[in-house]
Amino acid sequence: MREVGAVKESTAFALAKVCRAHRANVGELLAELGLHVGQEMVLLELWERDGLRGGELAGRLGVEPPTVTKMLRRLEGCNLVERHRDPSDARSFRVYLTGKGRSLEGPVVRCWAAVEERTLAGMTPGERTTFYRLLTKVRANADLDFKRSQERAHSGDLFKRGRDAF
Amino acid sequence: MREVGAVKESTAFALAKVCRAHRANVGELLAELGLHVGQEMVLLELWERDGLRGGELAGRLGVEPPTVTKMLRRLEGCNLVERHRDPSDARSFRVYLTGKGRSLEGPVVRCWAAVEERTLAGMTPGERTTFYRLLTKVRANADLDFKRSQERAHSGDLFKRGRDAF
DNA sequence: TACGATTAATTAGCCGGCTAATTAACTGCG
DNA sequence: CGCAGTTAATTAGCCGGCTAATTAATCGTA
Numbered sequence: 001m002r003e004v005g006a007v008k009e010s011t012a013f014a015l016a017k018v019c020r021a022h023r024a025n026v027g028e029l030l031a032e033l034g035l036h037v038g039q040e041m042v043l044l045e046l047w048e049r050d051g052l053r054g055g056e057l058a059g060r061l062g063v064e065p066p067t068v069t070k071m072l073r074r075l076e077g078c079n080l081v082e083r084h085r086d087p088s089d090a091r092s093f094r095v096y097l098t099g100k101g102r103s104l105e106g107p108v109v110r111c112w113a114a115v116e117e118r119t120l121a122g123m124t125p126g127e128r129t130t131f132y133r134l135l136t137k138v139r140a141n142a143d144l145d146f147k148r149s150q151e152r153a154h155s156g157d158l159f160k161r162g163r164d165a166f
Numbered sequence: 167m168r169e170v171g172a173v174k175e176s177t178a179f180a181l182a183k184v185c186r187a188h189r190a191n192v193g194e195l196l197a198e199l200g201l202h203v204g205q206e207m208v209l210l211e212l213w214e215r216d217g218l219r220g221g222e223l224a225g226r227l228g229v230e231p232p233t234v235t236k237m238l239r240r241l242e243g244c245n246l247v248e249r250h251r252d253p254s255d256a257r258s259f260r261v262y263l264t265g266k267g268r269s270l271e272g273p274v275v276r277c278w279a280a281v282e283e284r285t286l287a288g289m290t291p292g293e294r295t296t297f298y299r300l301l302t303k304v305r306a307n308a309d310l311d312f313k314r315s316q317e318r319a320h321s322g323d324l325f326k327r328g329r330d331a332f
Numbered sequence: 333t334a335c336g337a338t339t340a341a342t343t344a345g346c347c348g349g350c351t352a353a354t355t356a357a358c359t360g361c362g
Numbered sequence: 363c364g365c366a367g368t369t370a371a372t373t374a375g376c377c378g379g380c381t382a383a384t385t386a387a388t389c390g391t392a
Contacts, residue, residue, distance in 0.1 A: 007275055011285065011301065012188070018301060036346090036348070066371085120177060138286070
């Protein structure tokens with residue numbers, strides 16, 4: 001690939017363009033809920049497991065700690081979460097959802113469902129499955145943390161089968 | 167899709183995660199060239215067509231004008247581009263590459279080639295083709311401007327065939 | 333010709349990301 | 363016990379995005 005035109009026809013380039021458009025679409029729907037794109041990721045983790053520490057949130061989101069600091073400050077300002085110092089470690093704090101934060105779960109889930117439908121519109125069930133499978137491969141290539149977590153899960157499988165086998 | 171867990175298993179969610187990782191990968195390589203991710207998109211357009219106006223750049227990049235204003239100020243600060251007022255329209259200016267800006271073409275193209283290889287690693291040629299095809303579909307769904315440009319190209323084809331037919 | 337409407341670009345200010353440097357608390361080891 | 367080293371979080375400051383509001387120039391039309 002030596003020409004500029006070739007870059008524009010590459011898959012990586014198409015992916016970059018899709019990314020921006022996808023983010024804009026998510027942002028558009030989340031704006032109706034008063035959220036900025038990215039903030040819903042924090043809430044998603046908390047809906048799954050309330051009371052996470054700041055660092056744990058950063059780890060799960062695959063984001064740097066300063067990003068979490070700023071996002072939490074804003075989410076706290078919107079009364080969506082509360083931070084309480086962890087009694088067992090005065091350096092840390094734990095993040096808890098407020099009632100308002102919990103109440104956004106349904107709307108945000110519906111918002112993502114809408115994005116899902118829009119994103120995959122016009123694709124057959126087979127194409128959707130294939131796309132998801134390939135996207136998972138790409139994610140493993142692009143996101144080393146995700147790859148490691150996949151490998152852990154995989155070695156766990158091997159371990160279970162190994163116990164049956166040996 | 168009513169549960170949080172279902173969101174995390176959705177294609178749209180996986181796409182969002184891939185996006186962030188992809189952008190980080192591109193950024194990592196571009197940093198070696200002293201560029202920030204996004205700036206190479208501006209240069210890409212200028213390598214293809216030097217002397218674009220600010221608004222044209224925004225249009226081609228699918229980005230809002232203020233974003234272009236700030237990026238150009240920084241690129242100008244790095245001596246990669248120069249802005250000259252358009253003599254035919256005192257409101258506009260035209261953006262021209264400097265020698266330094268032109269010299270980055272090869273390195274950036276190689277950088278994107280490296281990202282391409284990393285992104286698609288471990289995928290068969292058939293999988294790569296399929297992924298690109300589906301990604302183009304997703305792009306049309308997610309990026310309405312892209313969809314419109316595709317439709318224009320398509321209707322152009324129809325027109326040509328129409329002239330032969332009628 | 334002169335005035336209103338449109339268009340090009342900028343500014344201000346917000347947000348999610350990042351890195352580098354800092355502060356504060358915990359841990360481990362002599 | 364005390365101090366060095368590590369870890370958790372914050373701050374400061376940068377960048378690419380966005381919207382809303384502003385300025386400046388062109389165009390259309392009465």
